[in-house]
Amino acid sequence: MALQLEKTTREDIERLVAEYVERHVEQRVEARLRQLLAEDPAAKRVAIIASRGTLDMAYPPLILASTAAAMGMAVGVFFTFYGLQILKKHLKLAVDPVGNPAMPMPVPNIVSVLPGMRAAATRMMEGMFRKHKVPSIEELRQMCLDAGVRLVACQMTMEVMGIRREDLIDGIEVAGAASFLSEASQAHVTAFI
Amino acid sequence: MALQLEKTTREDIERLVAEYVERHVEQRVEARLRQLLAEDPAAKRVAIIASRGTLDMAYPPLILASTAAAMGMAVGVFFTFYGLQILKKHLKLAVDPVGNPAMPMPVPNIVSVLPGMRAAATRMMEGMFRKHKVPSIEELRQMCLDAGVRLVACQMTMEVMGIRREDLIDGIEVAGAASFLSEASQAHVTAFI
């Protein structure tokens, strides 16, 4: 009789386990899965390369970085090539009207190459941003540092361009492309500016 | 005897549950996991920033956006800085040979700054695209809207550059960088053009 009972119990057990798993476990696993996927850590990371050193194109990496940091995201900006100019202690960013027919006030190239036109375009653009209460590049840069944005200078292009660590502001890091890539490989938002 | 039997049953139960879980549950959980990961919603989202306003660089954001939409992806393009020119009702996009030694027909800068060279380069490029049956910027823009691509004008740079809502085409949205970032943080394909 004990033997008979064991057989029955074994079948019972198998059936009951199967029922329980179907009723409870799969739902819980599915819910936990969706929860973990929704927590997608890549959605909270931003990795930007800033490669340009004109006044106009200094705004986008700093505006995106400071906005993302304000949204609670972990942000790194990697400054390379002309973008290193944005990290200089003494900023001398300019904008050039020559060759950019999309400037707000385009001038013919034959005029825009004349001495003084670069300085005039730069002053005009600075004025336009100031008038609309957009922080300056110095201010945006500080806002980024204050918000915990990692500002990283590209070691290789620093060397190639003869830029020394002491030419750049405090609070930044110096690293290579591999450092950017390991950060970017964990981030949904990646951009080369 | 009942007690003895209960003991046996308890051990039986634990062993059978363990076997069942190993045989069935882990495989099912693994399969479901791989299925959900493969459904990765970020693979179906594209978020692009269009920052340039030359004729040549107006093509890439619109070609990527319309192609992605045709592939069934959810696409948003955020137009900022010179990229706002692409959303103007009256398009006046030009391409400039000056300072771009990679142009198909490069001319020395001393020639390319002469009056008329910008217009000539623009006509040449328009002709090259038309000849190869590439839709015009106006057509690509409309294809994007028809395919459900969200075209978003950057509010801050609209103000800074003195571009009014009525200067831009219908069917678009106006928003800030935070709006782009929340979209991009859910997308694998992100690009700053």
Place this chain on the structure above:
Amino acid sequence: MALQLEKTTREDIERLVAEYVERHVEQRVEARLRQLLAEDPAAKRVAIIASRGTLDMAYPPLILASTAAAMGMAVGVFFTFYGLQILKKHLKLAVDPVGNPAMPMPVPNIVSVLPGMRAAATRMMEGMFRKHKVPSIEELRQMCLDAGVRLVACQMTMEVMGIRREDLIDGIEVAGAASFLSEASQAHVTAFI
């Protein structure tokens, strides 16, 4: 008595299954879940668009691609518009000082448009990279191919710009924007250069 025992056993089974699942299964599922999420295949893919054809901007896509490949990532670079110049058998990449106030040695535009200035700036930049032992564009390109980086030429812009397959190096592919997008939609690192 057998009936009584079966009842007891059924309750026992249900309780024991629940206990077992809570003690063992959920932990194992959670661990496996975290393991699979950490294996995120998008973290091991890089998809880059190279759209520029100047000497300076030929470095970033090739440096990022070869570095990522050395880190074990699967990398594709899609060359479009002026970027096609980087794939030419006979490279004639130049850098232009005109209109770039962020050049290491900026010169006034009125000087930089003079004949010979483009060649001088190009020689200067080549020298700067060589001095710091950065491989040349030809070398970087070969390093990419050797490391299994997929180099893809954009079919549409090849046609528009009159570039023939035989103008480009061996070992590359020719494809359209949809091909880039399907690769990029599986990659965390995406960049338009």
